[in-house]
Amino acid sequence: MHDLPYLRGYPDTLRQQVQQLLAAGKLAATLAQRYPQSGHDIQTDKALYDYTQVLKRQYMKSSEPISKAVFDPKIHIINNALGTHTQISRVQGGKLKSKNEIRIASQLKQLPLPLLRMVVVHELAHLREKEHNKAFYQLCQYMEPAYHQLEFDLRLYLTWQDSGSAA
Template sequence: MNYLQYFAHYPSSLQAQIKTLLEGDKLAAYFRGKYPHGHQCQSTQALYDYCHDYKNKYLKNVPRLHKVSYAKGRDLMTGTLGHHSQTRKQHGRKVKTRYEIALSQQLKYAPEAVLRALVVHELAHFKELDHNKAFYQLCCHMEPDYHQLELDLRLFIVLDRLGANFYHSGAQQ
């Protein structure tokens, strides 16, 4: 499979570096050096608390999150890493809105920085629906290193697809 398709919008110099990582089987070494340990948000409650803390710190005007979970139906390779939803239900004269986030089950075994990039991304959608300039500015406000982490998230997708994901429980060093 041509994994370079996930990096098509990056500059050619960066694509060349990525190609070198992939062809030289250096991707796992890159992650071991940069992110030696996976995150600790293994349970749904821990993931909820993690997302809730970010929401409270940066998006105080967004009502509380109702649900945050790892979703088995999400696949890193089909382009759906996470999903946010705002559902509105009318109960008489009141309209209730539920805010939910579902992340790919595969992110359960990822470095914390990669998880953080996707959480920031999904939370930003509650303020900015489209991937526009304001959206990315909000992402960078919540996580100043957002663009690097987004690149590392894409690299993690490839690492996982290659079967080289060493973050699984018991496999961490």
């Protein structure tokens, strides 16, 4: 069985099923069936910031503000996850000011919108919960009830993309 880096940590039986779908050339069709609408309009940093702000206002009004949400071409998906959330502290006139930034791998611009939403939800959840703990995943599911399925599907999508089958 080939190494499936996006599916590390999943049971071998599941990884074998994905490997079979890949070998039969059926993974793309499976994903297309789940996500028939492949494109979206969120292609710029401004559009990503606006989209992130809408979700934040809807689910996390009382959380700290976000100063930036951008697509980052420097993020390497396997090594650095799908996106990052950073809190930058600066001294400004004797006071410590912090800014929250969300950076999402540029490669994810091509995702179906539900998968991009899952990544944005994940990074927004880090405003309240820094660790990937039970409270973090509960918050993710509050903002996106299908969070776990979407995360798995994103891993399938990335696996298909890396397989060389993606055009």
